[in-house]
Amino acid sequence: MDIDLSAPHSMGTTIIGVTYNGGVVLGADSRTSTGMYVANRASDKITQLTDNVYICRSGSAADSQVISDYVRYFLHQHTIQLGQPATVKVAANLVRLLSYQNKNMLQMGVIVGGWDKYEGGKIYSVPLGGTILKQPFAIGGSGSTYLYGFFDQAWKEGMSKDEAEKLVVKAVSLAIARDGASGGVVRTVTINADGVTKNFYTGDSLPLWHEELEPHNSLLDILLASSSPEPMST
């Protein structure tokens, strides 16, 4: 069986980064798969690089973790030498450096997002190959293929923090609905001048999409509700 090597590899995840008026909101699903098996259904794909910069990881879990570790290490030294927090641009460029120089061996696409006092909230995309692109919003991972149309329609410049967070949660939830490689909960990390806020949205708090049904404890509950209430008997 010949593997098609010339098509881009799709990666088992949905990751999103969005800028808003004052900071950024990063979002991701929580499914890590090995082949068809879900190895971890509650993973945290939004990893800290510094106090003010986080990275959304997709692709090979190992590659993205080890690169994050190296970049965290370099940024730590850089912060000490600089005497102040590292900027998002520097963090993103360090990720780019490692991704580009090892492009033949790595399989990872990431979104670097954070807040610094010079530029405010910024999002940088570093896809396969090591290209770096600053964007007002970014999507990545296999689940992102289902979101291009959604963002083309729903994205607006200058959203508030709540609007941005709602957009991210809605988008990840839509991707989870259609992408087999994405699933679990929706994690978000919001970064602004006041600091970092992490949130966690489980399936029951998310809206239901097409052909999805209201979850129940058991069929029995449904049957009981539909027929006339039975008299209690001792």
Next chain:
Amino acid sequence: MERLAIHHANGMEMVAVKDSAISENGTERTLYPYVTGTSVIGMKYKDGVILAADMGGSYGSTLRYKSVERIKHIGKHSLLGASGEISDFQEILRYLDELILYDNMWDDGNSLGPKEVHNYLTRVMYNRRNKFNPLWNSLVLGGVKNGQKYLGMVGMIGTHFEDNHVATGFGNHLARPILRAEWREDLSFEEAVKLLEKCLLVLLYRDRSAINKFQIAKITDEGVTISQPYALKTYWGFSAFQNPSKGAEGSW
């Protein structure tokens, strides 16, 4: 090429072929591009040189990034347009940044002209090709120095040449015939823009990876100007487009 033997549960053996980016002797080579830009077209005109490209970064067949600047100015005298892998283009810009920096540090009143930059790029591309690790780009280098106009191209295997009009990728097939027929030495800026836009429109209709968002850049003795991003109107009003199966049922 590595061959991986896969044994089926029923005892049959299947063989998969895997192309390794790391060959037996441990050195690396780039196999294929990921995020790519499509055609760049350029030509000389009366006052200098003019380049055009769209702002798309494709990821396979997906039009993933739509604001990629594929034309950048290099020093005072040159413009560089690139198609192919965007990460390699970004790396080339870093090399050129260093080159120009060192040039400025001499502080001797001289500055690298387009001919020199083109030659530098040719050496870089050819040497990478010899190591089987190319920078996956087709580059268009245009510039003006002391009134002399220059326009050249370098490919990922080191092929390089100068001409009055050049194009990369699909532009070679679609734009160059138009340029061959209609280019003149004394085109004004307006005429040059119109001619380039004619080519850009054909590319938009016929190149799947083209997007409707362009930048046109010009360089003259006075300096560099890169336009803001803009889109072109497209024409779909041919009567034959209304009902393609009219003449012959089932035709398209």
